[in-house]
Every structure is written in structure tokens, then in C-alpha cells.
Amino acid sequence: MNLTGTLFVAALGLCLAAAPAAVLTPRRARPLLAGAATTAAGLAGAAAGVTALSGQGWSARLDGVLPLAGVRLDLDPLGAMFVAVTGAVAVCAAVYGVAYARHGLDGRVAQATPPLFVASMLLVPAAASVSTLLVAWELMALTSLLLVLAEHRRRAAVGEAALWYAVMTHLGFAAILAGLAGFAALAGGETFEQLRAAGLPPGARDAVFLATLAGFASKAGIVPLHVWLARAHPEAPSQVSALMSAAMVNMGVYGILRVGLDLLHGGPAWWWLLVLGAGALSALFGILQAAVASDLKRLLGHSTTENMGLVLIGVGAAGFLASGGDSMLAALALAAALLHVVNHSAFKTLLFLAAGSVLHATGTRDLDALGGLRARMPCTTALFAVGALAASALPPGNGFVSEWLLLQSLIHALPTSGVAGAVTMPLAVGVIALSAGLAIATFVKAFGVGFLARPRTPGAERASESPPAMIGGMALAAASCVILALAPATVLPGLSRLAASLVPGSGHPPGPVPVSGEVTLRLTGYEGTISPLLIAVALAIAVIGLLGAVRLFASRRARRAARLWDCGAGPMSPRMEYTATSFAEPLQRVFDDVLEPESDLDVTPTKESAYLVESVRFRARIPDRIERRLYDPVLAAAGALGRAATGLANGSVHRYLAYGFYALTAVLVALAVIW
Amino acid sequence: MIGLWRKIRKTGRVAEPAPERADGEVVPRAAELGGSVQIRHVDAGSCNGCEVEIASAFGPVYDAERYGARLVASPRHADALLVTGPVTRNMEVALRRSHEAVPEPRLVVALGDCARDCGAFAGAYGVVGAVKDVVPVDVEVPGCPPPPEAIVEALRGLTGR
Amino acid sequence: MTGLIGAVSQVVLVAVGSPLLAGLMRQVRARLEGRAGAGVAQPWRDLRKLARKEPITPHGTGWVFRLAPLVLAGTVLVVAAVVPLVTTLSPMDGVADLFAVTALLALGSVALALGGLDTGTAFGGMGASREVTVMALVEPTILLSVFALSVRVGSTNLGAIVTSAVHDPLEVISPVSLLAAVALAVVTIAETGRIPVDNPSTHLELTMIHEAMILEYSGPDLALIEWASAMRLSVLLGLLASLFAPWGIATAGAGLAAVVLGMAALVIKVAALGVLLAAGEVFMAKLRLFRIPELLAGSFMLALLAVAASFFLA
Numbered sequence A: 001m002n003l004t005g006t007l008f009v010a011a012l013g014l015c016l017a018a019a020p021a022a023v024l025t026p027r028r029a030r031p032l033l034a035g036a037a038t039t040a041a042g043l044a045g046a047a048a049g050v051t052a053l054s055g056q057g058w059s060a061r062l063d064g065v066l067p068l069a070g071v072r073l074d075l076d077p078l079g080a081m082f083v084a085v086t087g088a089v090a091v092c093a094a095v096y097g098v099a100y101a102r103h104g105l106d107g108r109v110a111q112a113t114p115p116l117f118v119a120s121m122l123l124v125p126a127a128a129s130v131s132t133l134l135v136a137w138e139l140m141a142l143t144s145l146l147l148v149l150a151e152h153r154r155r156a157a158v159g160e161a162a163l164w165y166a167v168m169t170h171l172g173f174a175a176i177l178a179g180l181a182g183f184a185a186l187a188g189g190e191t192f193e194q195l196r197a198a199g200l201p202p203g204a205r206d207a208v209f210l211a212t213l214a215g216f217a218s219k220a221g222i223v224p225l226h227v228w229l230a231r232a233h234p235e236a237p238s239q240v241s242a243l244m245s246a247a248m249v250n251m252g253v254y255g256i257l258r259v260g261l262d263l264l265h266g267g268p269a270w271w272w273l274l275v276l277g278a279g280a281l282s283a284l285f286g287i288l289q290a291a292v293a294s295d296l297k298r299l300l301g302h303s304t305t306e307n308m309g310l311v312l313i314g315v316g317a318a319g320f321l322a323s324g325g326d327s328m329l330a331a332l333a334l335a336a337a338l339l340h341v342v343n344h345s346a347f348k349t350l351l352f353l354a355a356g357s358v359l360h361a362t363g364t365r366d367l368d369a370l371g372g373l374r375a376r377m378p379c380t381t382a383l384f385a386v387g388a389l390a391a392s393a394l395p396p397g398n399g400f401v402s403e404w405l406l407l408q409s410l411i412h413a414l415p416t417s418g419v420a421g422a423v424t425m426p427l428a429v430g431v432i433a434l435s436a437g438l439a440i441a442t443f444v445k446a447f448g449v450g451f452l453a454r455p456r457t458p459g460a461e462r463a464s465e466s467p468p469a470m471i472g473g474m475a476l477a478a479a480s481c482v483i484l485a486l487a488p489a490t491v492l493p494g495l496s497r498l499a500a501s502l503v504p505g506s507g508h509p510p511g512p513v514p515v516s517g518e519v520t521l522r523l524t525g526y527e528g529t530i531s532p533l534l535i536a537v538a539l540a541i542a543v544i545g546l547l548g549a550v551r552l553f554a555s556r557r558a559r560r561a562a563r564l565w566d567c568g569a570g571p572m573s574p575r576m577e578y579t580a581t582s583f584a585e586p587l588q589r590v591f592d593d594v595l596e597p598e599s600d601l602d603v604t605p606t607k608e609s610a611y612l613v614e615s616v617r618f619r620a621r622i623p624d625r626i627e628r629r630l631y632d633p634v635l636a637a638a639g640a641l642g643r644a645a646t647g648l649a650n651g652s653v654h655r656y657l658a659y660g661f662y663a664l665t666a667v668l669v670a671l672a673v674i675w
Numbered sequence B: 001m002i003g004l005w006r007k008i009r010k011t012g013r014v015a016e017p018a019p020e021r022a023d024g025e026v027v028p029r030a031a032e033l034g035g036s037v038q039i040r041h042v043d044a045g046s047c048n049g050c051e052v053e054i055a056s057a058f059g060p061v062y063d064a065e066r067y068g069a070r071l072v073a074s075p076r077h078a079d080a081l082l083v084t085g086p087v088t089r090n091m092e093v094a095l096r097r098s099h100e101a102v103p104e105p106r107l108v109v110a111l112g113d114c115a116r117d118c119g120a121f122a123g124a125y126g127v128v129g130a131v132k133d134v135v136p137v138d139v140e141v142p143g144c145p146p147p148p149e150a151i152v153e154a155l156r157g158l159t160g161r
Numbered sequence C: 001m002t003g004l005i006g007a008v009s010q011v012v013l014v015a016v017g018s019p020l021l022a023g024l025m026r027q028v029r030a031r032l033e034g035r036a037g038a039g040v041a042q043p044w045r046d047l048r049k050l051a052r053k054e055p056i057t058p059h060g061t062g063w064v065f066r067l068a069p070l071v072l073a074g075t076v077l078v079v080a081a082v083v084p085l086v087t088t089l090s091p092m093d094g095v096a097d098l099f100a101v102t103a104l105l106a107l108g109s110v111a112l113a114l115g116g117l118d119t120g121t122a123f124g125g126m127g128a129s130r131e132v133t134v135m136a137l138v139e140p141t142i143l144l145s146v147f148a149l150s151v152r153v154g155s156t157n158l159g160a161i162v163t164s165a166v167h168d169p170l171e172v173i174s175p176v177s178l179l180a181a182v183a184l185a186v187v188t189i190a191e192t193g194r195i196p197v198d199n200p201s202t203h204l205e206l207t208m209i210h211e212a213m214i215l216e217y218s219g220p221d222l223a224l225i226e227w228a229s230a231m232r233l234s235v236l237l238g239l240l241a242s243l244f245a246p247w248g249i250a251t252a253g254a255g256l257a258a259v260v261l262g263m264a265a266l267v268i269k270v271a272a273l274g275v276l277l278a279a280g281e282v283f284m285a286k287l288r289l290f291r292i293p294e295l296l297a298g299s300f301m302l303a304l305l306a307v308a309a310s311f312f313l314a
């Protein structure tokens, strides 16, 4: 076994050992033990991923573990990248979780499940056969479902969220199962090698791709299969939210890449236009919902949908360009998408952990009830700011680099990609731009309303900084954000090599990498350079220079503290502050037709006169429109069917006997007629 | 649009030529401002007669802005408070707070007879007193209401132009 | 070397000239209104005075409030150093990308919006909310116009786009260029908070966008903000001029004389655009806040048309 294998097996072993150990140890030692083991496992997993990505692959075959098929593992670069990301996210979440668990999450199940969840997410990208993949996938679904349910005694919403999650994830599983089982049957074998070698008829390829796309896209929270995401991710404990939103959703992207590009070797342009379209829709819809959300964790969940959408725009563009024969540009789009996966994982981990820290300190995640945390939780505030900067894709954040690459690939695609490209690419650029703009609005809201200004409720007033372990977990995530932002060259060479090799038709050995450069990133074959480090340094120099200039030339007068300007009428109460809802109101109004917000106004007049008002009640809600149009009718129909069925079963034994009698008669009559 | 353009052409310049400054003196505390005075207007209880005159002082004919004076929206941006009217009970605290909100160096112009000595409202039950009873006053402009020329003259005393 | 000198001269020119541009625009407006006007140098007098005044930190505000003016001005300075105003040779090629420039300007707005929110006053929040709304809607137009302009050059590098226009002056009057120019002009107006999107000289809080965010700033902080706003305007106008009227810009291989010529050309072009903008504002009223999206959607359509034209006419 080589280094990669040793590390990977160590990671799995640590996870699998941590679960029973967490069950057996007493409550007080449990979080520390489980956390330490998961941290170590995450480190080992990340290291295994990195070594595998840099060329040292590893594969294994364990025939005895699963009946019939056995387990097959293979860490090729594609899988390795996702293993590395999962490992890194697990480290941050586990360190954080040690302290977060004191929050009443130190029960046996709550502590034993996260290591298993991590193990399953390490296994999914390493699986090299259909059965292994499906088992790992289902293990991932079950463990995450258990974790979503961890706080079901505290909030009623948890149960509902878990139900949605359970149903959606299993429908997704069924789609993947159908797709891959059919694929294996047609290919005459279920290992990925056999699948790769199989030549399927075009119709079957389409069917396999569409079925697996539906399943994987639902895991990535892609519209219209996103409804569970913004429910389930926020309801889970925060470090689990981070694991789900930063690592688990990636598995959806992994699946699409694995099946679409690797196993099926790319496909016709319409597959990828479909992926691109779904991505564009998700990006817009996700960020719009996030822009008007006032629940901090829900906002982050919607933003996950947006970012996965951006990734799929890249993946779709890559597949589309490859189908047109432009493998260089396809590799660029794919590298951008992969880099965005990594970036998103880094900043979403950070943001969810910081949101958990806020929840921990204030007991609420409602932005309308927060505020004033800057003074009370300085570390959390600063760390959230780093994440928010990254998520709004502004320099010097890491989100900017990947979005820049993505835009470059789309822009250069225009002249070469025919009419379909000429229609798609500008719209995709428009979508990315609009979602970038809305992301800025979203995160200005999240940070500005949630952390700055004055506390809006006593809960926020009493907040205090989180324990060191939680800050440590966040700081690790923030550090990776900073590294990714200033020196994307630390990960880009590996990712662009992976992208170049993954693009169908790239041949062996694959073509040159699409992006290169240490400090200044350069596109290969196209003009385009960006230097994130230079931007950051120039900005820092300008700001420091200005600070110096102000000190030198400006006022010698001392800075004075004064009351807020309240038009002389003060004092201003925190209720006068802009809330998240009011902050988003103009946007909500602009996108009225898309969001279809609901509001109702109850005015109760006094007894004496209809013109004198006793009380006014205003309620506003922004329902998920897709859910309403697509899911509600189905749910209503299912409900109606259920109610109709209760009419059949009224509890009378006579009736049941009668049903039996009729059924038997019907069968007999049918047999008599047919035979 | 064409109509507006014709109107502009026909009207030409309506600002009166700047009169020679009578004494040419500058309020000493305003010297530091160097030809730029931002003004926050506070109505401490005026009858709005003074406001009408302020509006015309800043209108095209008298064009107080040409001397470097400008009305602003926040006392934080201001160098001077332009207070009109006697200070009423409801406005006493507000005036004090507005004054506090202005960054140093800050000046106060008491505009109109009411602001100087309560004028017609002296002794009224709702009146606390003149502006100088509440905040230190640097410049007083007499008149009920003071004519725009006097207002412009006082402002030029601040800007020194 | 010429590149470095050009970049430095750009920063100096923008830093010194922007308040004068603001003064010129106010003067034009004053003359059209029949006033005498305060003179072109008035904004500099205002800045000098503000710099000497006392800075105030309102209760309850913190580092975000303090840092915002610096970041705002810092982003503009960086942008002024890299965009091709005087010369197309930027010593910081890795920053001179239209996306990077747009994002840097957006970063400045975000800093200011956060500064407004940090005060916790109703007006601060209101201004911030409106600012980011406008920004979110402006972003697609900018990026699409960039897209349209970059297609023929095959790069989003500003220097490359401008150089190609210098070498092929006819490109400037192509439909792509004209459509993109109109779209970019509209978003420039929106980004710099001019009429009809925002009224820079309003006193009525309820109609404010930019002003509402800075109601709490005073002294040197305010001076920085005012200065940065003026620089934003001149950088954006300069960029418009460079993209669509790139005459006189010093290109590769040019000597010092060309840099001086470039500076003169820039001053003339930006002053002309400023006069045009100020004169146009006299004829317009500010739009209602909720009509602004329609204006921006219109410019988005133009940008989309520009991209379509760049493909189908190529």
C-alpha cells in the first residue's frame, strides 16, 4: 500500500473507530474523543486526497466486505480532489464541534454519527464500482439524516425538514440507482472500468445521464430539486450544516462529473446545455431567495444552491465546449468550476460555523433579531467578514478568483461556439453577473445587519464570544479562504491538470493545463491575466498610504465620540434600525414578479368608530415559488389520495372481509376469462 | 427639452453682481474654514418668514453659494448652524444636540430678530429664550425677517469671500 | 518605465483633478440655472476645510465605520493606477482587467454601505439598502458590456481593448461599440450616483442613496469620502472616454512626450464629458427609486444587444 492508501485507510479507520468509541465513552469525554478522532481522520483524508491528486493514485479491492460484488476503491485525481475537500472541511467542523457539542449535542447518536458521515463522504468519491458507490451514498444519506434530526426535540421545524430531506434524498437515490444499475446491466459489469469501456447505444446513454443527473443534482441542491436543502441544512447542528453544505453537496457535482465526463466520456451538446441551464436557474433562484431571507442559516443554505449553480454553469460550459471540440476552453471552464467547488467549500464552512457561533451565543439565527455582535463577538465578526467577502465574489476574496476564471471561459467561448453558444454564453454571463450583484447585496445584509450596528433584542445584547475551539475551527476555515484568495496557485495546478485530463477528447497525454502561473494567473491560449495577490497588495498599500496621509496632513484635532445624529429628537431605539427584511425590501420589490411575496394586513378598528384603529397586524412571507408550483400540487394530490384511502379503511372487519372476497372473486373471474 | 433650453438661453444670468463687501471683515473663528462654509439650518420655532428669505438668499438671484456657502443635510457635514426663530421648549434639546453634533470648529448664526432676542414672541409661554441662551452665538443677523442681502452679507462674513 | 510614469501621472491627475471636475460640473450647472457659481476650485476648498475639522466617531460604531472611507478611497486609487487613462501600459497588468476593476469599485461601495449600516441609524441602513440594490442591478450590465467589447479583442484586459481601438479607429463607431457605450454610460451614472438615479445635492433624506450612507461622517473621514466619490466619477468618465474615444492615449513604445499628450487629452475628454453630464442633469429630474430598475433593465437590454451584435456582425 502506498502513502495515499495508508493515509486513506487511516482516515477511514479513525472514523470507523471513533463511532463505537463515542458510544462507549462517558458523556464528558465524548465530544473531545470524537472530535479528535474526526480531526485526525480529516487531516489524513485531506492528505490522502492531495497525494492522490498530485499523481500517486491508489486502488483496492475487498471482495469479502459486501456480499456479491465486494468493495472496490480507487483514488484517481477526480475522486481525490473531492476526498481532499471533504477531509479539510471535516477538520474545521470537527475542531469546532468539540466546543459546539456542549450545546446539548453530546448525546451518543449525535457524537457517533459525524465520524460515520465523514467516512461515507470519503468513500463516495473513492468508490470504483456501482455497488460501492451506492452503498456509500446511502450511508451518507442516512447518517446526514440522523444528524439533521439531532435537535428534533427542540424545534418542531426539524421534523418537517428531515421528512423533506428523507423523501428527496431517497428519490434522488432511486434515480441514481436506476441510472447506474441500468448502465451496469448494459455494460455487462459494474466496476467503473467496465462502465468506461462499454459502448452504449445513444438512447441508453441519454437515459443513464438524465437519471443520474436528476439524482446527483438533487444532492447538490439544484433547482428545481433544491427544496430540501434550504430546509435541512439550517436545521442541522451548525458543524453538520457546514459538512453538508460544504462537503456533501459537492458529491452531487462529483457524481455528474464522474458519470457524465468520465464514465460516459462526455455527450451531446444538449446534455450540457441542460446542465448549464439548471445551473443558471439555480444560481439566480438561490441567490434571490438568499437576498430576501432573514434567517441567517437559511440564507446560507440558499447561497449554497447559488454556488452549486455557478459550479454547474462551469461544468455545463465545459461539457458543451468539449462537445464542440474546443478542449482547451472546456478545460478552463472545468478548472474554474473545480476551483469554485474548493472555494465554496472553504467559505461556506466558515460561514456556517460562524452562523453556529452566533446561534450559540444569542440563541437565534433570525437576522432581524441580531445586530451589535461586532463589539460582543469580535473574533466571530471578523471571521464572518472574511467569509462574506469571499462569498460576495469581491477581491481580495477567494470567490472572486474562481468567478473570474468562469467568466473568462464563457467570454472566450463566444466567437467559436456557434449559434447555441452565442445565445447561451451571454445569458450565462448575465446570470453570473446578476447573481454576483445579488450575492453582494445578500452578504452586505448578512454582515451589516447581523453583526454591525446595535443589538435588536436582549438575546443579541447578552451575546459573548464563543469558546476557543469554535474560534479555532472557524480560523482554520478562514485561513484556507485567505490562502485560496491570495495564492490560488497552491491548488490551481492540480485542479487544472485534473480538468485538462477530464475533458473528453483531450487524448493521452492530456493537453496543456488551461491556467498557469504563480502570482499572476495566465490563461493558456487566450489573453487574460489576473493577479489576486497584486490586487490585495495594491489595495493594502493604498489604504495604508491613505491612513498615513490622513495622519500627516489632516486634522490635528483629536477624534471625538458623540451621540448618533438622531435629528435632535433621540434617543434612537434599536427598533428604528434597518432590519434584514427592510434591507431586502427594495430588491424584493424589484423582483416582485419572480418572488411573488405574500403579505396580509389585519386592521382592527376600535369599537367606537371604524376609523379609529385599535391594532394593526402585518405579516409578510416569501414562499418558495417553485415549491408552490411544482411540489404543492403533488403533495396535495398525495394527501387527497391518502384521505380517499382512509374512506376505504373505516375499521369495520366486515368491510375488510368483503374486500377480500371481492378481490378473490375478481382474480378468479380474471383467471377464468384469460385462461 | 428644447423649450427648457430656450428658457435657459432667454433667462441668461439672473445672479446679481456681487456687491462690494462693506467692512470686508471675517469672523475670526471662521478664518480657519478658508472660504468654504457648510451650513445646517435649524428652525428652532420660527414663523417661517426667515426660511423664505434663506431660500431666496440661496436662490439664483442672490446666489449665496458663489461665496462658498452651502446648505447640507447633516450637522456632521456642517461648519455652522443657521438658527431661526425663538428657541421653543420643544426645540431646546434638539438645538443643543444639533450643536453638539457639529464637529469643531463650529459656529452659530442667529438669524432674525426672534433668534436674537425672541422678537415678537418674547415672553411667550412656549419660548425658552433667544438662541444665545441655549448655544453660543457667533453672528447675529437682525431683521424681521432679515432681507436676503443681509443674510448673504453675514454668510460672506463667514466665508471671507 | 513609461508605464510606471504613466500610472503615477494617472493617479496624480485623478487625485488632483477630480475635485476640479466636480467643481466644473457644479459651475456648469450653476450657469445654466442662471447663477454665478462658487468657482471650479470650491470642492478643493471644501476638502481642505473638512480635512482640518474634527473627526467624530458616533457612539456604537466601530472599525467598520472607521475603515470604510479608507477602503473606498483606496479602491479608487488602485483603479486609477491600472485603468488606461493616460497610457495603455499598466505596470500592474494582473489588475488591469475590466472584471477586476468593476469588482474593486464594487468593493468600495460595499465598504461604504457597511459603514452606513454600522451606524445603526435608519438613514444609514436605508442608504446602504438602496446602494446595494442599485449595484446588484448595475453589475450585469457592466459585465455584459465588457463582454461585448472584449469579443473582438479576445481579452478583457483594458489595455488590450483600448489599444485595439487606437489601432482601428473605425471600431469605435461600430454598432457593438455604440450600444455598449450607451449601456456603460447609463451604469456610470448609476454607479456615481448622478441624476436621474440619485441626486448628489439633495437635502431630503427620503430620496437619498449615497448621501444617506454618509450622514454620520465628518471631518477628514468625510473629506476622504467626498474626494473618493469625485475620483470615482472621473475615473469612470475617463474609462468611458478611453474605451470609446481612445485618441491621444500613450500606447506601447511611446515616450514621455506621449504621456504628457495623453494627460492633456484625458483632461480635455473628461472635462467635456463632465460638462455634458452636468448639462444633461439640468434637463432631468431624479427618477423615483422604483423606476430606476426599469432604466437599468433598459441598459441591460442594450448591453445584451451589443453582445449579440458582436457575435452576428463579426
Ligand code: SF4
Pocket: B045, B046, B047, B048, B049, B050, B084, B085, B086, B111, B112, B113, B114, B115, B119, B120, B143, B144, B145, B146
Ligand atoms: S424674525 Fe420675524 S420672520 Fe424671522 S422667525 Fe421671527 S417673526 Fe418670523
